[in-house]
Amino acid sequence: MGITGAGKSTFISHLTKEAVVVGHGIESCTKQILAYPFYYDANTTVSLIDTPGFDDTKLSDHSELEELAAFLKPSYENNIQLSGIIYLHRITDVQLDQETGNGREQQLTSNSRFWGLMRSRGCQIRRVLNTKESALGLVRHFVADGPGLVTLEVQKELVDNKKEFIDTAVGQEAAGQHAEQLRTMKKELEDVKQELKEALKAKDESHALAIKKERARAAQLIQDSETSFQNLHVDMEKRMGLRAKRQDAEIQKLLKLPSRGTQGTASQTSSRGIGMSSWQRLNLLVQEYEALGGKKGFIPPSLSYYEVRWIIKQAKEILLSQPTLLQLPAPTTVFVQIIGDVRGQFGDLIRLFHDVGKPGLQRFLMLENYSGEGPHSLDTFLMCLAYKVNPPQKIFLLRGPLETRREGSLRRDCLERYDKTTLEEIIELCAYLPIAATIADDRKFCANGAMSPELLRLEQIDSFRRPLELKAGSIASDLANGPSTKVTGEAAARFCARHMLSHVAGGRVFARDGYDFVKGPRGRFVILWSAPSFKGWRSASAVLRVVSEKAMEMYVSYLGTHCEIATADGDI
Structure with a gap:
């Protein structure tokens, strides 16, 4: 002030x-x-x-x-x-x-x-x-x-x-000062009127003209002041309502509510107080996500402007410390669970975490497309980021094509609920996401696009400097967006043999059963789909679970089925 x-x-x-x-x-x-x-x-x-x-x-x-x-x-x-x-x-x-x-x-x-x-x-x-x-x-x-x-x-x-x-006390003080100023101004106006009379009596026309202008100015000031003073007694709720509309964007940055017009209530987020540290608020936010598991018709928690930008900042620092090709060790006591295309289906992802184990207790590798065409694209991506930032940081995110688009539901959600700066920060953050990962001594390879026929050595991926622009036809674009040519059984087998891979997991393609295989490499080249509610298609949802260096199993959720199959040396 x-x-x-x-x-x-x-x-x-x-x-x-x-x-x-x-x-x-x-x-x-x-x-x-x-x-x-x-x-x-x-x-x-x-x-x-x-x-x-x-x-x-x-x-x-x-x-x-x-x-x-x-x-x-x-x-x-x-x-x-x-x-x-x-x-x-x-x-x-x-x-x-x-x-x-x-x-x-x-x-x-x-x-x-x-x-x-x-x-x-x-x-x-x-x-x-x-x-x-x-x-x-x-x-x-x-x-x-x-x-x-x-x-x-x-x-x-x-x-x-x-x-x-x-x-109020301050209103009374302001009114008292205003009344005193008004009395002073009226006294000065009377002095000006007296001076004008004397000038007219002395026939000093030039001086009289100047005084008339001063009198008119003083009279206008008094009129404005009286109008302003009277406004103090007008219904405050009406006036403050108009002011609140002008200030709404600023107030929404501080409130734990979504912007007007979005769903949510104050009671949903009131536990995340502004007096808490950012880490305390993050921990409570994760608890809110976990409490949604198994529910129907739930509403995603609302994040304040500050919480969103703080999570983005923390996530970027973590991504900068990670290589472009993630290398996850073979599971010992904690599984690695691979999730495919999510497409902004917040409810599907909540149910999946509830069924197969929440991040923190299990390690998750998510292949891509956290946003999509659902009503909660931004909520889905923010939940993934919150889990990634929240210790013990057992969720790993790979890059897909939708997160760098400047159009679509992610843009819509950002601009409606936050601002353009938030949108640009999210798009920039996605350019730092790794584009591929290996599990268990580099025998299992994972990327949204699954493969690139131009990739000669896996080590090439680590040479890609981030932030990474996905140029059409490049290796990075193949791995993040999918190859420009069709993935045939012969090409898949050649890719596995070249890089000595036991299995390859990718996303990007709709699979009604939650998963699909590329014919050729004996069921070792699998496509995962984890968005059963996408566009009302009512598909299954699949998670590929790496149990140990050799053992793997597929979790399929559609009619409550759970299928455990095979080892690293056999078909999935």
């Missing part, structure tokens, strides 16, 4: 990557409440709330206070509390020598008419330079002391006591 030109937007721009409009004149560039998140560290997201300046040329102080109240009221109603308030006061108007400046600072901090009263009640005063380091040091004060949450008196009055803004 602070008067216009105090440096609020500049302060925020030092700490965030957002484009904050910074003004240099007497008119405030911030016209409404705006929320800007930034990652303080791996465990902490800080939200900076920019506000219009006091003493604005276009917005009266009481209107500014009401604007703040319109933002703080729904925040408090949804259990979002402040950690503190930063009030900025500029000292750059007049260049002072150090001794004079120190004296002025001492006067401000000790005099109860200025900052003395606030300081006596716990307010701390810090100098802030025009640097990122200085701004970060100020924020560190709030983070270091932990999530000491603050409830403002005006929030209690508006929500708990159900008062109108004019009846």
